[in-house]
Amino acid sequence: MAHVNEHYLKLAAGYxxxxxxxxVSSYAxxxxxxxxxxxxxxxxxxxxxxxxxxxxxxxxxxxxSAEGFRGYGPENGYDFLVDAIREHDYRERxxxxxxxxxxxxxxSKQDSGNIQEILAPECRIAxxxxxxxxxxxxxxMAGRAGAPDxxxxxxxxxxxxxxxANGFFPDPPAQGAADVVYLCSPNNPTGSVASATAxxxxxxxxxxxxxxxxxxxxxxxxxxxxxxxRSIYEIPGAxxxxxxxxxxxxxxxxxxxxxxxxxxPKAVTGATSSxxxxxxxxxxxxxxxxxxxxxxxxxxxxxxxxxxxxxRKQTREQVAFYMENARLLxxxxxxxxxxxxxxxxxxxxxxxxxERGSSWAFFDRLLEGxxxxxxxxxxxGPAGEGYFRLSAFNSRARVEDAIHRxxxxxx
Amino acid sequence: MAHVNEHYLKLAAGYxxxxxxxxVSSYAxxxxxxxxxxxxxxxxxxxxxxxxxxxxxxxxxxxxSAEGFRGYGPENGYDFLVDAIREHDYRERxxxxxxxxxxxxxxSKQDSGNIQEILAPECRIAxxxxxxxxxxxxxxMAGRAGAPDxxxxxxxxxxxxxxxANGFFPDPPAQGAADVVYLCSPNNPTGSVASATAxxxxxxxxxxxxxxxxxxxxxxxxxxxxxxxRSIYEIPGAxxxxxxxxxxxxxxxxxxxxxxxxxxPKAVTGATSSxxxxxxxxxxxxxxxxxxxxxxxxxxxxxxxxxxxxxRKQTREQVAFYMENARLLxxxxxxxxxxxxxxxxxxxxxxxxxERGSSWAFFDRLLEGxxxxxxxxxxxGPAGEGYFRLSAFNSRARVEDAIHRxxxxxx
Numbered sequence: 107m108a109h110v111n112e113h114y115l116k117l118a119a120g121y122x123x124x125x126x127x128x129x130v131s132s133y134a135x136x137x138x139x140x141x142x143x144x145x146x147x148x149x150x151x152x153x154x155x156x157x158x159x160x161x162x163x164x165x166x167x168x169x170x171s172a173e174g175f176r177g178y179g180p181e182n183g184y185d186f187l188v189d190a191i192r193e194h195d196y197r198e199r200x201x202x203x204x205x206x207x208x209x210x211x212x213x214s215k216q217d218s219g220n221i222q223e224i225l226a227p228e229c230r231i232a233x234x235x236x237x238x239x240x241x242x243x244x245x246x247m248a249g250r251a252g253a254p255d256x257x258x259x260x261x262x263x264x265x266x267x268x269x270x271a272n273g274f275f276p277d278p279p280a281q282g283a284a285d286v287v288y289l290c291s292p293n294n295p296t297g298s299v300a301s302a303t304a305x306x307x308x309x310x311x312x313x314x315x316x317x318x319x320x321x322x323x324x325x326x327x328x329x330x331x332x333x334x335x336r337s338i339y340e341i342p343g344a345x346x347x348x349x350x351x352x353x354x355x356x357x358x359x360x361x362x363x364x365x366x367x368x369x370x371p372k373a374v375t376g377a378t379s380s381x382x383x384x385x386x387x388x389x390x391x392x393x394x395x396x397x398x399x400x401x402x403x404x405x406x407x408x409x410x411x412x413x414x415x416x417x418r419k420q421t422r423e424q425v426a427f428y429m430e431n432a433r434l435l436x437x438x439x440x441x442x443x444x445x446x447x448x449x450x451x452x453x454x455x456x457x458x459x460x461e462r463g464s465s466w467a468f469f470d471r472l473l474e475g476x477x478x479x480x481x482x483x484x485x486x487g488p489a490g491e492g493y494f495r496l497s498a499f500n501s502r503a504r505v506e507d508a509i510h511r512x513x514x515x516x517x
Numbered sequence: 518m519a520h521v522n523e524h525y526l527k528l529a530a531g532y533x534x535x536x537x538x539x540x541v542s543s544y545a546x547x548x549x550x551x552x553x554x555x556x557x558x559x560x561x562x563x564x565x566x567x568x569x570x571x572x573x574x575x576x577x578x579x580x581x582s583a584e585g586f587r588g589y590g591p592e593n594g595y596d597f598l599v600d601a602i603r604e605h606d607y608r609e610r611x612x613x614x615x616x617x618x619x620x621x622x623x624x625s626k627q628d629s630g631n632i633q634e635i636l637a638p639e640c641r642i643a644x645x646x647x648x649x650x651x652x653x654x655x656x657x658m659a660g661r662a663g664a665p666d667x668x669x670x671x672x673x674x675x676x677x678x679x680x681x682a683n684g685f686f687p688d689p690p691a692q693g694a695a696d697v698v699y700l701c702s703p704n705n706p707t708g709s710v711a712s713a714t715a716x717x718x719x720x721x722x723x724x725x726x727x728x729x730x731x732x733x734x735x736x737x738x739x740x741x742x743x744x745x746x747r748s749i750y751e752i753p754g755a756x757x758x759x760x761x762x763x764x765x766x767x768x769x770x771x772x773x774x775x776x777x778x779x780x781x782p783k784a785v786t787g788a789t790s791s792x793x794x795x796x797x798x799x800x801x802x803x804x805x806x807x808x809x810x811x812x813x814x815x816x817x818x819x820x821x822x823x824x825x826x827x828x829r830k831q832t833r834e835q836v837a838f839y840m841e842n843a844r845l846l847x848x849x850x851x852x853x854x855x856x857x858x859x860x861x862x863x864x865x866x867x868x869x870x871x872e873r874g875s876s877w878a879f880f881d882r883l884l885e886g887x888x889x890x891x892x893x894x895x896x897x898g899p900a901g902e903g904y905f906r907l908s909a910f911n912s913r914a915r916v917e918d919a920i921h922r923x924x925x926x927x928x
Contacts, residue, residue, distance in 0.1 A: 108696045108729040109637035110787035110795045114803060124592070124806050149588035159581035162815065163574055169773065170570035177560035177772040181535070212623060212810070219808040223658070226520035243807045247634070285519045318519040361588040362580065362814045376521035384521045392525060395535050396654045397630040399623070402816055403773045404573065 113249045118258060122239045122485040123147050129469075130479055143508045146479040148294065148453065148497040150359045152427065154408075155420035158358065161411035165404035179400040182391065183210025183367065187406045190413040191367060195326075195352060201339045207371050207387060209394055210409075212364040212401050214324045214353040218288070219244040220397075221320055221349060221368070224389040225286060225376060232264040232284035234276055236295050236483055236490030238322065241288040257488040267489040274298035274447060274456065278311035286318045289338075292325040295486045295495040296456040297432075297448015299334055305341045312347035318376065318386070319348040324366070327357035327425050329451045345371040349386065356453065356499075358412045358421040365401050365409040428453045431505045432498035438509035439496075442516070453498040459483070460516065462492035469494070476511035524660045529669060533650045533896040534558050540880075541890055548888075554919045557890040559705065559864065559908040561770045563838065565819075566831035569769065572822035576815035590811040593802065594621025594778065598817045601824040602778060606737075606763060612750045618782050618798060620805055621820075623775040623812055625735045625764040629699070630655040631808075632731055632760060632779070635800040636697060636787060643675040643695035645687055647706055647894055647901030649733065652699040668899040678900040685709035685858060685867065689722035697729045700749075703736040706897045706906040707867040708843075708859015710745055716752045723758035729787065729797070730759040735777070738768030738836050740862045756782040760797065767864065767910075769823045769832040776812050776820040839864045842916045843909035849920035850907075853927070864909040870894070871927065873903035880905070887922035 126146050134140060154162075168174025182188070188208050196203045211217050219240045222229075231245050242263060245251050251260035259265060264284050266276040274296035278287075289308060291300035300308075312319045321338040329336055337352075338344040353366035360366075370390050375383040401409075411417040432449035440446050445458035457480075459468045465482035472478045472494075481497075483490030498505070537557050545551060565573075579585030593599070599619050607614045622628050630651045633642075642656050653674060656662050662671035670676060675695050677687040685707035689698075700719060702711035711719075723730045732749040740747055748763075749755045761780045765771035781801050786794040812820075822828040843860035851857050856869035868891075870879045876893035883889045883905075892908075894901030909916070 107727040108640060108787045110789060110797070110800060111635050111637055112789055114635060114800050115789070115795070117803060147589065151586070151588065153583050153586040154577075154580040156581060159577055162577040162580070166565075166570055166573040166577060166815075169565040169573070170567060172564050175562070175564040175770075175773075177562065177770075178558065179773055215810050216808055224522050224525060226522055229519060240807060247804070247807070316518040359586075359588075362586075362590055362811075364810060364813050376519045378521060378523055378526070384526070386521070389521060389525050392528060393658070396651060396658070397627055399626050399775060400773075402775050402813060404577075404815070405813055 111247065113247050116251070116253050117243055117246050118254070122481070126479070126481060126485070130473065133473055140477050142477050142479055143500065143504050143511070144479045145496045145500060145508055146481045148356065148499055149361050150356060151499050151501060152359060152424045154359050154363070155417060155424065157414055157416035157420055158408045158411045161407045162404050165407035169403065176403045179403055179406070181394045181398060181400050183208065183401065184403070184406050187410045190410050194413045196337065196339070199336055199340055201337055203339070203369055204372070208367055208369055209390060210365065210367045210401055210406065211398065212366065213355070214322060214351040214366040215240055217351050217366060217368040218320060218322055220393065221390070222248055222250070222286070224386060224393060225318070229285040230264065231262070232266060232279060232287040234268045234289065235265040235488060236268060236486030236493070237288065238290055238294050239486065241320070259488055265487065265489070268293070268296055268298070269489065270447070275300050275304055277304075278308055281311065282315045284315070284317060286320060287312070288320045288322065290322040290324070292328055292452035293448070294325065294452070295454055295481065295483065295490065297450075297452040297454035298456070299329060299451040302335050302341060305335055305338055309338070309341045309343045309347060313343050316377070317347065318374070319344070321348050321350045323350055324353040325356060325452050326352060328429060328453055330429065331451065334451060339369070339371070346373045349374060354409050354412060357425060358409075359424060360409070363405050363408060365405050428498045431500065431502065434505055435496055435498060435509060439512060442513035449498065455496040455498065457494040457496055459492050459494055465491055465494050472512065476515040478508050478511055522658065524658050527662070527664050528654055528657050529665070533892070537890070537892060537896070541884065544884055551888050553888050553890055554911065554915050554922070555890045556907045556911060556919055557892050559767065559910055560772050561767060562910050562912060563770060563835045565770050565774070566828060566835065568825055568827035568831055569819045569822045572818045573815050576818035580814065587814045590814055590817070592805045592809060592811050594619065594812065595814070595817050598821045601821050605824045607748065607750070610747055610751055612748055614750070614780055615783070619778055619780055620801060621776065621778045621812055621817065622809065623777065624766070625733060625762040625777040626651055628762050628777060628779040629731060629733055631804065632801070633659055633661070633697070635797060635804060636729070640696040641675065642673070643677060643690060643698040645679045645700065646676040646899060647679060647897030647904070648699065649701055649705050650897065652731070670899055676898065676900070679704070679707055679709070680900065681858070686711050686715055688715075689719055692722065693726045695726070695728060697731060698723070699731045699733065701733040701735070703739055703863035704859070705736065705863070706865055706892065706894065706901065708861075708863040708865035709867070710740060710862040713746050713752060716746055716749055720749070720752045720754045720758060724754050727788070728758065729785070730755070732759050732761045734761055735764040736767060736863050737763060739840060739864055741840065742862065745862060750780070750782070757784045760785060765820050765823060768836060769820075770835060771820070774816050774819060776816050839909045842911065842913065845916055846907055846909060846920060850923060853924035860909065866907040866909065867894075868905040868907055870903050870905055876902055876905050883923065887919075887926040889919050889922055
């Protein structure tokens with residue numbers, strides 16, 4: 107008899123964003139004339155930069171020609187893209203990453219969800235709380251989390267509260283308290299960012315604990331202060347204890363095109379039960395070769411174009427545009443008396459719900475009262491309760507309208 | 518301490534095709550002037566059909582415009598593609614599939630590798646032997662297979678030999694002998710195809726055994742006889758026991774573009790330990806929403822164009838071209854005294870190695886003696902020893918040259 111993986115049944119009703127999508131559609135069906143402003147799912151809204159469109163078109167033409175056609179690509183990405191990543195995302199930050207330490211993929215969501223698969227089932231997982239749901243859900247599916255309590259906390263996961271007191275970026279737990287920790291900076295959902303000092307404490311902890319840091323830097327391009335680390339490999343020692351995920355989704359409008367990459371330095375290893383050290387890059391490479399089949403060639407050409415002079419200029423302008431939206435949200439809602447966090451080095455505003463009330467209730471009130479869609483903090487974890495995430499991804503006019511609607515509705 | 522998933526260490530040295538790639542490159546380095554003909558990895562060689570290129574270009578332009586830009590797409594595929602699949606791949610074969618039973622993905626390799634994740638670890642797996650390595654390797658990674666013996670057979674997997682005697686498509690084992698079986702028709706690697714009668718025996722077995730059939734129909738478009746089933750859902754009862762994978766890779770030149778889909782009818786369920794029945798589509802949908810992020814929008818538009826009048830005509834001409842290559846290989850090598858199988862409803866020729874000798878030795882002799890690259894049958898499983906796979910994906914001139922080289926070399 108075919109039995110199912112019952113760990114799936116321990117998951118919360120649905121993945122957060124489809125869940126929000128369902129609530130919004132049912133409201134939209136009930137109120138067909140409602141003019142909704144969507145600041146919920148963090149999805150880019152600006153059209154793809156011209157340099158990237160040109161690269162896509164050229165690659166499509168190649169695919170239609172006998173000389174230019176390409177079938178299966180190298181599983182881990184074409185050299186032209188891998189080399190551009192090494193040069194611009196790392197060498198420019200004085201970090202040297204080898205070509206065979208970079209694994210191009212179709213998304214950081216996929217990579218941060220799949221990385222746990224090469225680790226032992228008994229690994230003890232730590233996450234910050236609130237947290238990007240994928241880190242937790244994929245460990246639930248793998249059976250590491252156990253069952254959730256009434257607040258949605260899984261017994262098998264160590265939650266590290268991200269609070270106003272710790273600047274929404276918690277310090278490490280006791281040495282050896284976890285085997286794997288997921289960190290995200292700039293942070294989704296809180297919009298906070300980790301300093302070199304804060305990351306240094308984590309690298310030190312990981313090395314002392316022989317633990318792995320899964321560092322999600324999908325929003326690195328939104329960091330405004332050049333002194334802040336873009337990559338965890340700017341911290342000495344990280345090359346021995348950390349894997350890093352980067353994405354083109356938000357930095358270059360790729361949410362509908364799908365391209366990202368994961369870095370796994372050769373010195374990052376995990377242990378076997380007999381104590382042998384296995385390079386994680388070897389296992390990830392085997393997984394990639396077996397369960398993945400490369401990113402579409404035209405998409406990789408578009409990603410390469412992100413690093414061209416025009417591509418860099420155009421995508422930086424888009425990032426600046428979204429960050430100006432973030433500033434308007436932060437200042438506009440702050441002036442109206444809301445307590446707001448984040449939005450300075452990340453495209454997310456972390457809003458304190460008035461009186462730290464229910465974030466789902468605030469979601470409903472914002473949806474019904476202001477026709478503005480956000481994301482309830484509780485959806486990111488128990489410690490997210492009392493907070494609300496607003497995304498800076500929208501047109502200027504819609505963002506200004508949203509600020510007006512929220513402030514008048516709650517004024 | 519972070520421990521690794523030690524099941525990965527039970528895998529054979531490398532995934533078969535990268536392994537062949539390494540051997541070929543080392544030969545090519547040693548013999549830089551060698552003019553290699555690659556009939557190994559089954560990768561398309563004809564340029565992308567004009568109708569598909571046009572669709573790609575139009576979608577790229579949309580992405581560059583304020584009106585046309587699209588961010589995150591629906592995880593399971595855009596309606597325009599899902600509806601085209603329902604209409605052309607199923608309704609035209611008198612099979613009705615609901616929109617929410619179709620899950621568009623970036624590859625059948627991925628889907629056939631990931632499907633086991635929603636099943637219980639204790640499920641007993643059956644595969645035909647020889648077999649597409651992904652089915653076995655992904656179950657090894659998940660811990661269902663145990664350790665391999667000297668012949669590379671995993672103790673935890675039931676192997677069903679595909680032999681000349683059974684037309685390279687084995688019958689079901691004893692009722693209840695397995696919980697999940699992977700079937701592939703038209704078959705990779707043997708090039709055989711299952712009749713409705715043969716599939717009927719499997720559906721009957723699966724229903725009686727409460728087992729799941731994972732049916733890989735990635736090569737369905739290569740079936741020449743309209744009386745042969747293209748989909749397992751042409752067999753009554755399959756909608757209660759089978760999931761099906763289809764791909765655009767070989768039928769429309771998508772190996773470098775990446776688009777496929779999996780069908781999971783609502784009536785296909787798995788049991789919990791308490792006997793509750795869970796629709797597999799519900800679990801797969803949860804997996805897709807959590808670990809996947811949709812196929813790139815331009816790629817889905819290109820896939821939609823495969824079903825347009827021009828797209829169908831152009832891609833059918835490509836399939837016919839490859840099938841003519843297969844006929845030439847089959848007849849050319851047959852006339853030279855080789856025993857050849859397959860190649861009539863599949864783009865693969867299954868060649869019997871002279872005296873049923875070592876298939877890796879034959880690989881080396883073909884590579885060094887004729888500079889022709891094929892795939893050793895042993896790479897697909899123990900019962901593949903003594904056989905050799907030749908792919909029909911190449912230009913006419915190269916295929917004819919390959920036939921000449923092989924026949925003269927072995928004449």
